[in-house]
Amino acid sequence: RPRYLSWDDYFMSVAFLSAQRSKDPNKQVGACIVGKDKLILGVGYNGFPRGCPDNALPWSKKSANDDPLETKYAYVCHAEMNAIMNKNSASVAGGSLFVTMYPCNECAKLVIQAGIKEVVYYEGK
Known part of the structure; x- marks a missing residue:
């Protein structure tokens, strides 16, 4: 088949699908972490802490x-944080993060500390 989704488009689509789970009335953000072997390691969306x-x-x-x-700012966990915390048992080190908007400074630090080597974000907003 000549027309199919690229890997980047596929993983960004997973991030956008994850964003649909957010209950935030103002902004819905999703994230998808992918390993070097193109397997999804974790997904997340912005929302209140588990429980x-x-x-x-x-x-x-x-x-x-x-x-x-x-305000929500003291409580909401960002999509990037949730994707890292909700990862499966595999390490995210060396992986890629697909996120529906540019990560904030706090999330950028988490991404670096987790060893994620590439961030792909959606520019269309």
């Missing part, structure tokens, strides 16, 4: 009282 009900913490971007604890 926290989605309605127990605020999804707001701003607080009426300027209290940062009344």
